[in-house]
Amino acid sequence: MTLGISIPQVAAFWRHWCPLACLLAIVSITACRQESPSPPSAQLPAVVVRVQTIQPQQHLATEEVVGTVRAKLRATVEAKFSGRIEKMLVAPGQTVKTGELLAQLLDAREIQARLDQALTLREQFSRDTERLRRLLNANAVSRQEFETVESRYRVAVASVTEAETMLGYTRVTAPFAAVVTRKLADVGDLAAPGKPLVELEDPSALRLEADVPEALIDRLRLGDKLPVRVATSSEGLEGVISEIAPAADPASRTFLAKLDLPSATTLRSGQFARVAVPVGETSALRVPADAVVQRGQMELVFVETNRIAQLRLVKTGKRAGDEVELVSGVEAGERVVTEGAAQLRDGQPLEIRP
Secondary structure, three states, X not given: OOOOOOHHHXXXXXXXXXXXXXXXXXXXXXXXXHXXXXXXXXXXXXXXXXXXXXXXXXXXXXXXXXXXXXXXXXXXXXXXXXXXXXXXXOOOOOEEOOOOEEEEEOOOXXXXXXXXXXXXXXXXXXXXXXXXXXXXXXXXXXXXXXXHHHHHHHHHHHHHHHHHHHHHOXXXXXXXXXXXXXXXXXXXXXXXXXXXXXXXXXXXXXXXXXXXXXXXXXXXXXXXXXXEEEOOOOOOEEEEEEEEOOOOOOOOOEEEEEEEOOOOOXXXXXXXXXXXEEEEEXXXXXXXXXXXXXXXXXXXXXXXXXXXXXXXXXXXXXXXXXXXXXXXXXXXXXXXXXXXXXXXXXXXXXXXXX
């Protein structure tokens, strides 16, 4: 069955109605857009925050130098003569007192025999000296004979002292009150001069040892107080320069500086730390550290404009105490959210807390 519509008629129909169909489609899309809900930011609840107008501040510019926390008093203990270790009485982490026994050496028979011999000679020459003194008083012997025997007695006394000292070397004791940090020998090992047995440190007195570049060494003076920052500690520390090496290390071209640290801290020997060396005055925009929000690899702050939060990507600089420097992203005179920034979104309404 044929409809009776030719191809020219179809083409004419399409040319007549196609523009009208396109117009209706555009109107329909526009109406859909107008009926769509408003942006999510307009529906966000208001958040109570605190803001701060940031202005350039003059502060002391510093350069950080890395260093290591070490004990001021530390020692490597070794035996003063050769012998097998019979007892090793300490372990790493143990606290010892001054004079406390650390190790006992074996095979001291030779020294004991020398001491016995010296004691016998001292006793003999002591009797001879007393006998000749009585004879000298009676003019029965010459003074020369008496002085010869008396000299032998003094040599015997010195030999006893020497043997007792050597025998005391079989007992290795702590030179000061400390904590054992390393044990380098054990029972059965051969102890000898120059061979370390244990390492000791006094944890009550710590200092920071830092290698200062030659460009900064002229900024340091003995007695200067410098801020010290330890990554594992939130407390602010202050170190006092107690030593500065007079010559540079020829390999690194740095000078070793030592800063005494406060005793009432939770620091431990071997920790990594930084000391801020002053280099001059500078001006910078600084905000409380809580104002900077970390999201992934980005750092951002929120700026208050007509009671609306505006997100700004920023670049931070050096940190000083509870404040951080803003290198870029904001300008002087803008009001930055300092409290409540972590929960904000871009375009969120704000209620300003006085």
